[in-house]
Amino acid sequence: MIAGADLTGLALETLETQIFEPALEAIDRHFENQPLIRASLLQTVASTTRDLGLLDLATAPQEQALPVGGARIRVRFRGGCRLRAGGRDDRERLGQYRRRALL
Numbered sequence: 001m002i003a004g005a006d007l008t009g010l011a012l013e014t015l016e017t018q019i020f021e022p023a024l025e026a027i028d029r030h031f032e033n034q035p036l037i038r039a040s041l042l043q044t045v046a047s048t049t050r051d052l053g054l055l056d057l058a059t060a061p062q063e064q065a066l067p068v069g070g071a072r073i074r075v076r077f078r079g080g081c082r083l084r085a086g087g088r089d090d091r092e093r094l095g096q097y098r099r100r101a102l103l
Contacts, residue, residue, distance in 0.1 A: 016057055020049055024061060039065040 023045055031038035046062035049055075 012052060012054060015052065016049075016054055020045060020054070020057055027061075 024042075027038055027041045027045070031041060042061040042065040046058045046065060050058040050062075
């Protein structure tokens with residue numbers, strides 16, 4: 001009986017429904033008025049779910065994390081296209097864009 005079971009699929013489904021979905025609800029509930037912390041937590045969930053192959057679940061928190069912070073991102077051409085950022089928040093924003101591109 002165990003030989004034909006999809007234990008990986010069962011484990012991923014359990015993680016999605018018992019860990020990640022409740023975590024996303026808690027992030028929305030507890031960090032609504034703290035946008036940078038909320039964005040950081042959403043990014044962590046998005047990165048983790050992406051790494052586990054739960055791409056459908058990773059997309060929404062990744063997209064919600066992106067607009068936070070109002071980064072000033074400039075594109076410069078010097079032998080190619082390069083994104084530049086001004087401050088710490090901007091560097092984090094660039095990282096979010098890179099991670100979003102992986103989805």
